[in-house]
Amino acid sequence: MEEIEQLAAKMDRDTVLFIGSGASSPAGLPSWWELVDWLKDYTNSLGGDINAANEYLKTSQLINATSTLTSQLNKIGKSLADFFNEEPKCEIFTSATPKEIHQLIAQLPTSSIITPNYDLLLEKTFDETGKPMEMVYKGDKDRINSILRNAIKDYIYKYHGCITKPDDIIFDFNQYNTLIHTPNIDKECLRALIQTKTIVFIGAGLEDPDFNHIRDYLNEIATPKNMELWAFMRDCEPIKEHYKEAFGINLISYAGQGNDHSDLLTKLKDLILRLNDENGKVLDALEIASPSGIEQKKIEGLLRNALLQANDEVMPLDEAIIGFIAFFDTVEKNICFRYFHDRKGHQVGEISNRVEYLIQNKLIKATENYLMPMNCGFSQEAAEQMEEEILDYLMEQENE
Template sequence: MTSDTIALRQLIKNHKLIPFIGAGFSENAGLPSTLALTQKLLKHFNLDADEPIPPDTDLLHLTEYLKIIHDGSSTPVLNRLRSCLPDQDVALSRPHQLLAQLGASIIYTTNYDRLLERSFAELAMPYKVIVTTADIIQTTGCSEVQIVKFHGSLEVDDSLVLTESDYYKRLEFVTPIDIKLRADSLGKSLLFIGYSFSDFNIRYLWFKLRRMMYEVDPRDIPDSYILLFEPGHVTSVLLESMGINTIDLSRYEGLDRCEKLASFLQAVQP
């Protein structure tokens, strides 16, 4: 058992750890990666045939473009995303089940799918989905695990961070759900799973969080963690300078990333 594993188990036991879940986590259940999702949209809207759109086009750029050519409507993109993320038709992965059993009181995610909710439901564990301001207001007690959909839900169109414009608006960090993240994360550690260091989204989110805590003594801000597969030395040093410890997923047992992730989550169970 590594020192990071021991530290995480203690944080979980003391309710001081907030998992922050990205798209890579849902790939374990067979849902498409961000790149695959982008390619599906390109093909569906026939943009890979005649339009000179690079194959590595960013998803936010693409959804912004699709909204423009559909007269400012996001409906066509939303309908296609719903068909591309059929989370009711896929089997839950072992990591999803283990995450639900982790004992965290709050879980944040930027994913649109409902696999986390299904995990709690199938395990008969109480949970509360937080998407809107009304959801925050109506949150009562601490018996339910809060699943905070930081980029919105496909079931609540207005909540979605879907296009590049939506994303830039969210970077202002002034919405109630942003304020909630700041309040929830005070004195706690975040555990990023399903992201990469190249994900500007997470780097900027972390930068904004640290800036919003300017009045807090840096010595009183606990370190956070990110789970990466074979992170390089440069990446580890850069993240450490930001207050994020890297955990190498490749060191855990398993034949593939899904099994290794399950081994990690099993190891940190309190």
């Protein structure tokens, strides 16, 4: 895939990921339409007038519908923050668990992320991989200035607010208009990043207002073609050339309908493999020799990348310990230690140090007596690498 190769060549530690709401939908988070419906039902349950909102929704004016509903809430002494705190359905913003797309995002070579999403999926993902991020919220001048000075690189910048700070969430027309059209540090930060960084959009749609704002901004300035903006977009093949010429945005089209994002996941796996594979030679050879085998190859490299994120080198013993634990799902500590001491010849102190290292870096989990794998793609890969060796070991144990 030529576009994936080109993007892999551009991505590095300084790349910024823009993660849109589409990345949250596999975890059960609502679309913008669904969230407005929730707000409408909440307003109606409190006796607010929803007639104007219904009229706006007939013509897909979601921001205006949200604004009139917010106005109705204010008239009865309520607010958007009350909606997010009191509406039972909004509990999903805190309870949702990361999915495969989030694990793939965490495998990319950058940890600089901006997102309009209110949920906690990205925070949970990076915590699970042992790489907690600096959280930057809307209006946080000190941390936003740190982003602009490159003083922090591992961050999640939630410029529309977060469910943990519902009073600051941007959802209606007045709030959004203020962000876009009045001087503020959030807008200036976004514009500076657009002009100075490689930006990759994942989970944003062509009708996403944030994506369109960036697109329109690029149309205003003189040299959009000198910038590096890439966007994974569903079924955008017919307009790719126009977007490149008019806005300097490189669109990567993926197929799918509704909640089917499998082709997007496939392309992200391609990208990860390209990033891990010098010049893409392994992938090219595999595509020629065995097209049917490429899907398995795409998931490989997650283990190596996870270990490299925790340390500067990959320790074979670390890979083996993760694989041994993941194979059994849950294993007693003494069984794990006995395997690597008696069968593999490692010293007990060495095994203990590596297990403790893996626990501290959240590559495995532990209780007092048991070891457990993280629920991530790299655990599956490690288990598959150890499978044959462990099966031989179990056969030997059975025959003794």
